[in-house]
Amino acid sequence: RKEVEQDPGPFNVPEGATVAFNCTYSNSASQSFFWYRQDCRKEPKLLMSVYSSGNEDGRFTAQLNRASQYISLLIRDSKLSDSATYLCVVKCSNDYKLSFGAGTTVTVRA
């Protein structure tokens, strides 16, 4: 079983729509959670950390459910520039290693 699993998508949505997707992780000892964004043929860039109580950053909302071991990302009022692959990333507390999901592709159309 993969450490981090994501629905690969693609999610094709019109501008202005809301899109949401989840990620599940297998290691119950995981302590830190992140969403990264990766554009085609580019390096991943941190979008936001995910906190236990859930958190928002502008149009992006992240939630963590430890009991069910999943993380979610919701994008409101989608923009064309939101088109990218979103990587779910999990880290255990005792080292620096990051475990990456394969990514969820979102395409926002005009």
Place this chain on the structure above:
Amino acid sequence: GAVVSQHPSRVICKSGTSVKIECRSLDFQATTMFWYRQFPKQSLMLMATSNEGSKATYEQGVEKDKFLINHASLTLSTLTVTSAHPEDSSFYICSAKEHEQFFGPGTRLTVL
């Protein structure tokens, strides 16, 4: 601006040759850097943890004699793919940790 650089950004080589990729932290010192590999439509897979002044720690299944890592200074780690084969063609990304992990722009290796 970029805090981690990689060079080269793209390399095409013949099968059997060796390729060196450099990863530099630009604004901070990194005692630990990480090397990842990403095949198309797949997740980043950690290959090894590069430790300044000591041997790298390789993940299971990664051949240390094929992927040579040298972390000679606090701002530079190199990955050498020795005797490259077409199946080594991939996107190689390094990262360095300050308060968060910053990724280099990646190196796309194509082995003919």
